[in-house]
Structures are given as structure tokens and as C-alpha cells.
Amino acid sequence: MDLIWTSVALVLMFAGLIGCIVPLLPGPPLSYLGLLVLQLREEPPFTLSFMLVWLGVVVVVQILDYVLPVIATKKFGGTRYGVWGSALGLIAGFWLGPAGIIVGPFVGALVGEMLYAGNTNVAIRAALGLFLGFLFSTVLKLVTCALMIWYVASALWKS
Numbered sequence: 747m748d749l750i751w752t753s754v755a756l757v758l759m760f761a762g763l764i765g766c767i768v769p770l771l772p773g774p775p776l777s778y779l780g781l782l783v784l785q786l787r788e789e790p791p792f793t794l795s796f797m798l799v800w801l802g803v804v805v806v807v808q809i810l811d812y813v814l815p816v817i818a819t820k821k822f823g824g825t826r827y828g829v830w831g832s833a834l835g836l837i838a839g840f841w842l843g844p845a846g847i848i849v850g851p852f853v854g855a856l857v858g859e860m861l862y863a864g865n866t867n868v869a870i871r872a873a874l875g876l877f878l879g880f881l882f883s884t885v886l887k888l889v890t891c892a893l894m895i896w897y898v899a900s901a902l903w904k905s
Contacts, residue, residue, distance in 0.1 A: 747787075747788070748788055751787050752784065752787065752902065754783050755780040755783040755784040755898065756780065756898070757780075758776050758777065758780030758783060759776075759777050759780035759781075759894060759895050759898055761776045761777075762775070762776035762777030762779075762780060762891045763891045763892065765891075766887040766891055767844070767847060767888075768847075769837065769840050773887045773888075773890075773891050774803075774804045774807050774890045775804055775808065777804075777890070777894040777895065778800060778801065778804045778894065780894070780898065781797065781800060781898065784898060784901070785797065789905065791901035791902070791905065792897075792901065800894065803890060807886055807887060810886060811883045811887060814879040814880075814882055814883040814886075815851075815879035815883060816829055816879070817879060818880075818882070819832075819872055819876040820875075821875055822871045822872050822874060822875025822876070822878075823868055823872050823875070824855065824859060824871075824872025824873070824875055824876060825858075825859065825862055825863070827861060827862035828856075828859040828869075828872045828876055829858070829876065830858055831855045831858020831859065831861075832851040832852075832855040832873075832876045832880070833851075833854065834854050834858075835851045835854020835855065835857070836851045836854065837850075838854070839853075839854075851877060851880050852873050852874075852876070852877040853873075855876040855877070856869050856870065856872075856873035859873060
């Protein structure tokens with residue numbers, strides 16, 4: 747039975763890693779679910795305090811994933827039109843592969859700000875802020891999931 751729990755946990759962990767990049771797939775929560783599934787083994791590899799700390803980390807990272815791009819956009823002079831444009835750009839860019847996921851939010855924010863303000867310099871600055879916030883939150887999610895995978899690999903190596 748341990749082999750089944752370990753296999754399911756590893757699938758969830760790597761799905762979480764993919765979810766850090768693919769929109770609409772919650773990366774860190776999926777990886778955390780992998781940690782939880784691993785706890786179903788005969789000898790759970792993690793303590794309750796470890797699991798609670800990681801639950802807190804995942805909650806904070808998920809909140810930051812939504813908040814950081816908005817904060818960065820506003821810091822760079824953007825509006826909600828840029829944020830909405832970025833969200834639509836992300837959805838449109840998803841169909842264009844990895845480059846679309848990176849370029850889509852930037853172009854969407856730029857178009858949204860251009861429609862609202864009509865000022866190219868303001869629109870570029872706001873789109874850049876949103877892009878930096880999006881990039882930082884994505885890296886934060888990737889690091890979080892990679893660390894969880896490292897802990898799982900470490901726990902499996904010891905057993």
C-alpha cells in the first residue's frame with residue numbers, strides 16, 4: 747500500500763510543479779496534497795508541526811500569487827484595467843505555449859492600460875510592473891513546490 751501512496755504523492759507533487767506555470771492549476775496546493783497523501787504511509791514521514799508550517803506557507807504563497815501582481819502594477823502606476831487585461835492576456839497566451847504564458851499577461855496589461863489611459867509611457871510602465879509581479883509570484887510558487895519535492899525525496903531516501 748505504501749507504494750500506491752508514494753506514487754500518488756509523487757504525481758501530485760509534479761502536477762503541483764506544472765501548476766506553478768499552467769494557469770488554473772493550483773501548484774502549491776497540489777504539491778501540499780502530495781505531502782498529505784504521503785502521510786498515509788505505514789510510517790508517516792513528517793511531523794504534525796512540519797505539516798502545519800507547510801500549510802501556512804502554501805496559504806501565504808497562494809495569497810501572494812494573487813496580490814503581488816496587483817501591488818506591482820499599482821506601484822508602477824497601473825489601474826484595474828491593466829490587471830484585467832493581464833488576466834485576459836494570460837488566458838489568451840495559455841494557448842500559445844510557454845512563451846504565450848509569459849508574453850500574454852504583459853501584452854494584455856499594456857492593451858488594458860492603453861484603452862484606459864491612452865498614454866503609451868504609462869501603459870508600458872504599468873505592464874512592466876504587472877509582469878514583474880507575475881514573474882516574482884511564479885518563481886515563488888516554483889521554489890515552494892521544489893522545496894516540497896525536495897522534502898519528499900529526502901524522506902523517501904531515508905525510508
